[in-house]
Each structure stands twice: as C-alpha cells, then as structure tokens.
Amino acid sequence: MSLIWATRGRTWGFRFLRTGGLGDPLPTYETAFADLQGRRQGVARVGERVALRFVDPEGRTDRAGRIIPHDFVLSGELAERVGSVEDGLAEVWPLVADEYARVWDLASPPSAE
Template sequence: MKLNTILWSTRGRDWGFRMLLQPKIPCDDWLLPYEAMFNHTSTEDTKLSRGKVTIHGNHVPYVAVTFADPESRKDRAGRIIPHKIAIVGEESNKFQDFDSVQKDVWQKLSSVYAQLYEHESVAMEKIQLICNDGLIKISKKEHQQEAHTEEKQPNFQIAVVIMAAMTLAIVVVILLQIVSKKPEIPSPSSTVRETNQIVSKVRQQNLLEKSTKSSENNSSDSDKSLTLMEKELNPIMQSEFKAPITAN
C-alpha cells in the first residue's frame, strides 16, 4: 500500500493527540478533513467509516478506522490510547472492511509507534515522520529547520534591499516636492486692496501735515500782531511815565 495516503492521529504516554502522518495531497489545513472524517467517532469506538471528503473543492474518497492500541498501552492518566487512521484517495478503495485496514496499515505503523510512545512531550516537538521507499522513518525537525533558515536568508536580503530602495524613493520624492514648490503669488484683488490701504495712509499723513502747518502759521501771525501792538504802545507808555508830576 502507499504510505503517503495515510492520515494517522494518536497520543503517547506523555504527549497529547497529534497528527503523526498526513497524506501527500495538497491541503492547507488537514484538521478540517480530519474532523469531517472522524466527526461521529469517539476515541473509545472501534469503527470503520467510508465516504468522500472535500479538499480544495475536490471530493476525495476515504476510509477511516478508530481502534484502541493493540497492546493496551495507556497514557499518563491511565487511559487506553486510541489510534485514528484514514486512507485518503483512490487507495482507500482497496480496503473493504475494518480488519483489512487494521491489519495492513497497523503492520506498517506499529514499530514506529513503539519507538515514539515513551518520548517526552518536548522531544516529540522535534520529531517528524517521513515516508520513503515503503518505509516510515523518524527524523528530527532541526535539520529541516536549518535548511529552511538557509533558504530564507537570500529572501531576507532581497527584502532588505527592496525596503532600502523604497525608502530612497520616498526621500527623492520629498526633495523634489520641496525644490519644485513655487512661491505663492498674491491675487490681483489682494494687491489692489493693499495698494488702496497704502494710498489711504498717505492721504491721512498729508492731511495731518497740512493741519500742523496751518496751526503753526496761525500762531506765527498772532505773534506778529502782538509784536506790532507792543511797538505802538511802547512810545505812549514811555511818554506818560516821563511827564512831570505837579503839586496841587
């Protein structure tokens, strides 16, 4: 049978439920098909279900079984561990009953599970299963993560270059706007208004100056009149004071 058509979900002594195997069929999130295939099955049931599940708009056939661990292994809480296994795709048509699925599929999975059962939860986070040449191999995720990191480095460098280019373009646009900014030209109406105000101020200043000169001229004429009167009165006053005083 093709191992890359298997979806396998179970738990261990210290680690919780997880999908150890997923079919090599393009799918964004296998949790949705998983729930559709096992939605009517509890972890304690021994059951086979068959149907079609929607993956990327395609109705894909499947056969799914749920059964307790054949060796009655338990988790830390003392519960019997269940296994949920589905064969997805045309390969599922080869299995007609529960016994055929459990016998053929579990024969491929039992030795792998025996190695994983006692793993700590933290250790399981670093492990993945790889199907290759009809065998299931246990591999560490660290090596794959390092490869992904090396692949992402060029992408990161490209992103930095793009960001720098975008920043430079923004600076250039701002500088061009500053350089090309034209001074504001006053409108004709505002210019006429300002001119009228200046002319009005000049007229008021001229009127003020004329008024000042007029008052100065009036004062000068008055002074001249007083001076003439003094000249006329002085001889009379002097003659009166010089006249002899006669005794009665």
C-alpha cells in the same frame, strides 16, 4: 496512497504523526471522523476516503491510564482494502507499528511527516 494518522503517546497529547502530505490535515480529519464521534473503534467511508479508529493493539495506555486510540484517514488503494476494523489492523497497523513503538514513550511528541 495517502495516510493521515493521529494518536497520543504515553506523556504527549493527541497529535498528527502523519499528515497525508497535507499542510493542514485537520479539516480532512474532522470531515472523515464526523460519523465516528464518541465511538471507540470503527470505520466510516466518506467519499473516496475511509476513517479508521482502533485502540492500540498492544494495549498501551497513557500516563493517566487511558487506552491509546489510533485514528487514520485513508485514501487510494489502502482505502479500498479497508472495510472493517479487522481489515485496518491487518492492512494499516503493520505500516506504522514499528514507528509508534519508537515514539509512544518519548517525553515530547515527534514532528509530523
């Protein structure tokens, strides 16, 4: 399983918090999310990967009042189990919820894993 995760915090902008083991996850992320541009939530399968976007389940917002999105690029078994936003909330969110709760209110973004 590989997991790329991009989001923003209360005071820091959009960042990769997990890179899926890639030195530069941006090209993979951009390819995966090409069909979801402008959509607030959604799922798109691109080859063996799945792009997943949903709004923060806790309703957190940044300091400007914008709802925080969570973008994931999934592969492996996890990608096989996610075919909808609801699947993503059930399968992916529990993997990162505690981590995000620890970092979203930090003054500076954490380093990507």
